[in-house]
Amino acid sequence: MNRDKLLLAGVTALSLLLLPACGGESEEKLIASAKTYLDKNDNRAAVIQLKSVLQKNPQSGEARFLLGTSLRESGDPAAALVELRKAQELNIADERVLPELARTMLLVGEHAKVSGQYAGTELRDGKASADLATSVAAAFAMQGDKVKAREYSNRALQAQPGYTPAIILQAQLKASDKDLDGALFLLDEVLAKAPGDVRAGTLKGDLLWQGRKNPDAALAAFRQVVATTPQAVSARAAIIGILVEQSKADEAKAELAELKKVAPNHPDTLFLEARAAFQNKDYKATRDITARLLKFMPDNVAALELAGAAEFRLKSDAQAEAFLSRALKLAPGRLLSRHLLAQTHLRAGQPTRAIELLQPVIEQPQADGISLALAGEAYLQAGDAKRSDEAFQRAAKAAPQDSRVRTSVAMAQMLRGGDTGSALHDLEVIAADDKSPRPDLALISGRLRQNDVAGALKAADALRKKLPDAPLPELLRGRILALKKDQPGAIAAFEAALTKDPNYFPAVASLAAIELAANKPDAAKKRFEDLLKANPKNHRALLALAELAARTNAPTAEVTRLVGEAVRASPSEPTPRLLLVNHLLRGGDSKAALVAAQDAAAALPNNIDITDALGRAQLAAGDGQQAVSTFKRLVSLQPANTTFQLRLADAYAATKDTDNARRSLKRALELNPKLLAAERGLIVLALADKRPDDALKMARELQKKDPKDGAGFAFEGEIEAGRKNWPAATAALRAALQRSRSTGTVIKLHSVLLAGGQAAEAERLAADWQREQPKDPGFRYYLGDLALARNEFAVAENHYRAVVELQPNNALALNNIAWLMVKQGKAGAVPLADKASRLLPDSAQLLDTLATALAADNQLPRAIETQKRAVQQDPKDAGLRLSLARYYVKAGDKSQARAELMDLAKLGDKFGGQGEVSELLKTVQ
Numbered sequence: 053m054n055r056d057k058l059l060l061a062g063v064t065a066l067s068l069l070l071l072p073a074c075g076g077e078s079e080e081k082l083i084a085s086a087k088t089y090l091d092k093n094d095n096r097a098a099v100i101q102l103k104s105v106l107q108k109n110p111q112s113g114e115a116r117f118l119l120g121t122s123l124r125e126s127g128d129p130a131a132a133l134v135e136l137r138k139a140q141e142l143n144i145a146d147e148r149v150l151p152e153l154a155r156t157m158l159l160v161g162e163h164a165k166v167s168g169q170y171a172g173t174e175l176r177d178g179k180a181s182a183d184l185a186t187s188v189a190a191a192f193a194m195q196g197d198k199v200k201a202r203e204y205s206n207r208a209l210q211a212q213p214g215y216t217p218a219i220i221l222q223a224q225l226k227a228s229d230k231d232l233d234g235a236l237f238l239l240d241e242v243l244a245k246a247p248g249d250v251r252a253g254t255l256k257g258d259l260l261w262q263g264r265k266n267p268d269a270a271l272a273a274f275r276q277v278v279a280t281t282p283q284a285v286s287a288r289a290a291i292i293g294i295l296v297e298q299s300k301a302d303e304a305k306a307e308l309a310e311l312k313k314v315a316p317n318h319p320d321t322l323f324l325e326a327r328a329a330f331q332n333k334d335y336k337a338t339r340d341i342t343a344r345l346l347k348f349m350p351d352n353v354a355a356l357e358l359a360g361a362a363e364f365r366l367k368s369d370a371q372a373e374a375f376l377s378r379a380l381k382l383a384p385g386r387l388l389s390r391h392l393l394a395q396t397h398l399r400a401g402q403p404t405r406a407i408e409l410l411q412p413v414i415e416q417p418q419a420d421g422i423s424l425a426l427a428g429e430a431y432l433q434a435g436d437a438k439r440s441d442e443a444f445q446r447a448a449k450a451a452p453q454d455s456r457v458r459t460s461v462a463m464a465q466m467l468r469g470g471d472t473g474s475a476l477h478d479l480e481v482i483a484a485d486d487k488s489p490r491p492d493l494a495l496i497s498g499r500l501r502q503n504d505v506a507g508a509l510k511a512a513d514a515l516r517k518k519l520p521d522a523p524l525p526e527l528l529r530g531r532i533l534a535l536k537k538d539q540p541g542a543i544a545a546f547e548a549a550l551t552k553d554p555n556y557f558p559a560v561a562s563l564a565a566i567e568l569a570a571n572k573p574d575a576a577k578k579r580f581e582d583l584l585k586a587n588p589k590n591h592r593a594l595l596a597l598a599e600l601a602a603r604t605n606a607p608t609a610e611v612t613r614l615v616g617e618a619v620r621a622s623p624s625e626p627t628p629r630l631l632l633v634n635h636l637l638r639g640g641d642s643k644a645a646l647v648a649a650q651d652a653a654a655a656l657p658n659n660i661d662i663t664d665a666l667g668r669a670q671l672a673a674g675d676g677q678q679a680v681s682t683f684k685r686l687v688s689l690q691p692a693n694t695t696f697q698l699r700l701a702d703a704y705a706a707t708k709d710t711d712n713a714r715r716s717l718k719r720a721l722e723l724n725p726k727l728l729a730a731e732r733g734l735i736v737l738a739l740a741d742k743r744p745d746d747a748l749k750m751a752r753e754l755q756k757k758d759p760k761d762g763a764g765f766a767f768e769g770e771i772e773a774g775r776k777n778w779p780a781a782t783a784a785l786r787a788a789l790q791r792s793r794s795t796g797t798v799i800k801l802h803s804v805l806l807a808g809g810q811a812a813e814a815e816r817l818a819a820d821w822q823r824e825q826p827k828d829p830g831f832r833y834y835l836g837d838l839a840l841a842r843n844e845f846a847v848a849e850n851h852y853r854a855v856v857e858l859q860p861n862n863a864l865a866l867n868n869i870a871w872l873m874v875k876q877g878k879a880g881a882v883p884l885a886d887k888a889s890r891l892l893p894d895s896a897q898l899l900d901t902l903a904t905a906l907a908a909d910n911q912l913p914r915a916i917e918t919q920k921r922a923v924q925q926d927p928k929d930a931g932l933r934l935s936l937a938r939y940y941v942k943a944g945d946k947s948q949a950r951a952e953l954m955d956l957a958k959l960g961d962k963f964g965g966q967g968e969v970s971e972l973l974k975t976v977q
Contacts, residue, residue: 079105079112086118093283095126113142121152127285127318128348129159147175151183158190161351166191171204182212189221193228201225216242220251232263248280254287267294282314289320319348319355326358338362340624343658353383357392364392368626370660372396374689387413387420394426403434405692414443421451425460458482459491476502480511489515489524496528505536523549523556530562539566555583557592564596573604591628594618598631607893608639619648626652626659633665641894642672660686667699676706687716694720694727701733710737728763735767739774747771762792769800778808795830802834829858833865845872863891863898871901874908881905889918896925900932903939912943930956930963937972946976 086101099122105115120136123129133156140149150173157166170188175181189204202225208218219238227235236259242252254277261270271294277287288311295304308324315321326341342359349355360375376393379386390409397406407430413423424447431440444461451457459482476498483491492515499508509532516525530545543566549559560583564576577600583593598614615635618628629652636645649669652662667682683700690696697720704713714737720730731754738747748771754764769785772778785801798821805814821831836851849872855865870885885902892898899922906915919936926932933952940949953976956969963969 079109079115082108083112083114083118086115086122090118090122093125093281095122098122099126111142113139113144116142117144117149117152120156124152124156124159127315127320129156130348132156133160146173147177147180150175151180151187154184154187154191158187158194160349163191163194167195167200178212179215182208182215182218185211186215186217186221189218193221193225198225198228216246216249217251220255223252223255227259227263232259235259235263247276250277250281250284250287253277253280254284254290257287257290261290261294267297270294285311285315285318285320288314289324292324317344319345319352322348323352323355323358326355326362330358330362333365335362335365336625339366343624343656346658351378351382353379353386353389356382357386357389360389361392364396367399368659368661369396369400370664370690370693371626371658374658374660377690384412387423391422391426394423394430398426398429403430406430407434414446419446419450421447421454421457424450425457429460455482455485455491459494476507483511483514487518489519492518496532500532500535505532508532509536521552523552523559526552527556527558527562530559534562534566542566555587555590557583557590560593561596564600568600568603573600576600589621591618591622591625594621595628595631607890609893611635612639619652623655626656626662629656630661630665633669637669637672639892639894642669642674645669646673646675660689664696664699667703671699671703671706674706676703679703680707680709692723694723694730697723698727698729698733701730705733705737705740710741713737726758731763732767735771739771744771744775760791762788762790762794762797765791766797766800769804773800773804773807776807778804782808782810793824795825795828798831799834827858829855829862829865832858833862836865836868840868840872845876848872849876861891863888863895866891867898867901870905874905879909882909882911894925896922896929896932899925900935903935907939907942912939915939916943916945930959931965934965934968937969941972941975950976 082101082105086098086105089095089098089101099119102115102119102122105112106119109115116135117139120132120134120139122132123135124132133153136149136153136156140153150170154166154170167188170184173184175184185204185208189201189208192198192200192204202222205218205221205225208215212218219242223235223238226232226238236256239252239256239259242249243256246252253273257270257273257277260266260273264270271291274287274291274294277284278291281287288307292304292307292311295301295307305328308321308328311318311321311324322341322345326338326345329335329337329341338358339362342355342362345352345355346359356375356379360372360379363369363372363375373393373396376389376396379389380393383389390413394406394409397403397409407427410423410427410430413419414427424443428440428443428447431443447457448461459479461478476495479491479495479498483495492511495511496508496515499505499511509529512525512528512532515528519525526545526549530542530549533539533541533545543563546559546562546566549556553559560579564579567573567576567579577597580593580596580600583590584597587593594614595618598611598618601611601614612632612635615628615632619632622628629648633645633649633652636642636648646669649662649666652659653666656662663682663686667679667686670676670679670682680700680703683696683703686693686696687700697716701713701716701720704710704716714734717730717733717737720727721734724730731750735747735750738744738750748768751764751767751771754761754767756764758764765784765788769781769788772781772784781804782801785797785804789797789801798817802814802817805811805817818831818835821828825831832851832854836848836855839845839848839851849869852865852869852872855862856869859865866884866888870881870888873879873881873884882902882905885898885905889895889898889902899918903915903919903922906912906918916936916939919932919939923929923932923936933956937949937952937956940946940952949972953969953973956963957966957973960966
């Protein structure tokens with residue numbers, strides 16, 4: 053940000069916050085008490101009293117007005133604006149409410165509205181008129197119109213000679229013109245008359261600090277302000293800024309503690325608290341605090357940048373992109389935001405977007421080294437070696453002493469296959485000179501990339517000397533020793549990491565992984581349980597237990613419980629919430645997934661990944677219109693994100709809005725011309741609209757784009773199969789299979805051969821594929837389903853058993869084997885059905901199979917209880933109720949059987965099994 057804008061940006065915060073306009077039991081007493089608190093600058097106490105008034109009388113204009121001014125002074129201008137507008141509606145006089153409204157509108161960024169609405173407004177009271185004119189002047193200043201700003205500040209002084217806020221604004225205007233002497237002269241005049249003036253004293257300190265570069269004089273000015281007005285938040289914040297700049301961390305921490313006592317919820321306090329958390333590498337705390345801050349000030353660039361930086365460190369790339377993109381849109385000159393966003397794109401494998409973002413900066417003759425180094429990395433990732441070299445050479449010249457740039461240049465040299473020995477030597481030199489661990493980490497990575505385990509271990513030992521109290525070096529040593537197949541050494545290193553930090557999760561997870569590999573799941577489980585004893589809210593440990601439960605075939609309900617506990621342990625952490633939604637969606641429980649996604653969105657409304665999960669859950673639950681709204685919001689936030697364009701297309705398709713679905717898919721293809729999912733989507737839409745010729749044309753265009761890719765031929769085969777043009781479908785699918793030996797393609801070809809009457813050819817294809825791909829469970833499952841449809845029970849069972857040999861925990865294959873065994877009168881179905889049901893405990897159909905097997909084994913009590921559970925899972929399935937009635941009849945429980953059968957009889961023609969119902973009813977009369 054340039055100097056003019058920096059000084060003008062302080063107008064609303066430093067110049068225009070005038071003292072409030074006005075100096076129990078009944079409404080009158082409560083208002084009087086609030087005014088007393090306001091006179092003492094105790095805004096929090098005033099707010100409590102005024103809210104009590106409004107509980108008694110929501111139509112009290114005076115209480116609304118005073119609450120608005122109190123909320124603004126407390127640092128909540130958005131809420132203040134609501135109350136002041138209500139006060140205006142309740143007929144508070146313009147002389148009182150308009151100046152307050154204008155000043156508050158400035159604080160929430162409504163500069164154009166202030167100048168547009170109030171530039172021509174005349175008030176009868178001189179002070180009120182001066183107040184409003186000063187706000188209008190400030191609004192013009194914030195929009196860059198200094199001429200109008202001076203005009204209206206002069207009008208303010210004409211209305212009220214010597215009006216302090218107008219003089220302070222004129223001082224700021226002089227400062228923005230680099231007339232610091234003139235600005236300080238005006239401020240000293242104000243302070244001579246009113247030594248305790250907060251706005252004048254704070255602005256003076258700011259000019260001495262930022263303008264004169266005299267932090268000691270500025271510190272004295274700010275401390276004078278705080279001495280006279282302890283509640284002066286801006287002055288306290290500036291003191292902390294200077295102390296941080298002077299590397300006086302302990303003093304800055306003490307000042308922040310005092311500020312939190314004075315104004316715990318003020319935006320300045322929250323920002324400084326978030327920044328301190330970030331500097332302490334507590335990125336989750338930074339995330340939580342900036343979320344609170346952005347509720348008050350959604351367009352605060354510094355807060356957006358800090359929030360984006362925290363998300364970047366937490367590797368939440370979509371969320372980081374959202375925050376940093378907003379910050380750059382509001383302030384294109386923020387280099388830090390640009391650098392972080394470029395790194396986000398690079399980490400996501402999107403070098404083109406990173407290059408586009410950096411282009412305006414690196415085109416400048418005096419481009420900074422970091423921007424050039426990032427551009428070099430982007431060009432390298434995009435495969436443009438020439439431009440990468442050019443960018444890195446410029447970076448090295450622009451910042452020859454910057455270790456970050458030198459490290460990037462050395463790493464790039466290794467990645468592009470240059471003089472690796474020289475690059476590693478450079479990293480060793482940088483690591484020796486630099487106190488930061490970054491070059492050491494790059495050196496370890498480089499050594500490992502060269503399979504130099506001994507060199508990597510040596511670099512890790514050097515890092516341990518640099519960070520003697522940190523667990524990270526020990527963790528890295530453990531991982532390197534594991535690569536060296538030195539398991540005892542690796543275990544010792546991980547244990548050493550835990551001696552430095554007993555709750556260090558990566559070390560615990562590494563030790564658990566070793567135990568799992570040694571087939572000791574109970575030992576691995578105990579590690580995470582011990583971690584939870586020390587910290588019951590460690591969501592990572594709970595998620596690790598959930599993953600362990602899934603890997604050891606625990607019931608789905610147990611996995612769900614553990615992930616749910618992780619959500620409750622860290623409600624502001626997005627990862628457990630996302631895993632819960634995804635877990636429920638994978639399990640087919642769309643209703644529970646939607647509830648979980650709605651809870652997540654309520655807790656984290658600005659999180660991109662959570663919003664995406666909400667849209668997917670809405671779509672799965674059949675609420676296409678809500679999904680459209682959700683994905684439209686995501687597309688507006690990230691218009692270049694092809695995933696969100698595809699999701700929006702799916703949502704439109706679910707609501708039968710094929711025109712908009714087509715537009716979204718075409719937009720996705722504009723962003724990525726090779727996006728196969730978008731091509732397929734357009735073909736599917738053409739077929740849905742009964743335009744097979746258009747679909748075929750698109751498929752053939754895809755073939756021309758990439759003749760070696762089988763996708764276009766597979767699409768053609770599907771289209772021709774849909775038209776029952778079997779020879780053409782067969783030819784196209786054979787061409788697809790030649791190019792892509794995939795299970796999906798061979799299944800399509802096999803089914804087309806059967807449909808076209810070429811059973812012998814289909815059989816040859818199946819035999820050839822099984823010889824070529826003997827471990828393909830998908831094709832064997834397909835053959836099992838095919839045999840089952842033909843009532844070839846023994847053949848089907850054989851195929852499903854082959855699937856289970858390859859996938860022992862395939863619940864559906866186990867279920868089908870059990871059902872087929874019952875149908876063939878074979879014993880031993882119950883254990884298979886029981887295992888399948890434990891793998892998918894919420895499946896009504898798998899419970900039905902288990903009950904069938906139990907009944908066949910004459911275990912009728914258990915069969916009845918199991919079937920009752922199946923009915924509970926899907927009470928609308930009349931077939932399940934009929935099976936339950938059968939078991940009651942077989943068990944001799946005529947009363948229960950009759951009740952179930954009578955309920956089924958009431959369904960009439962809605963249930964096709966009425967013949968059997970009638971026959972069974974005869975047996976229980």
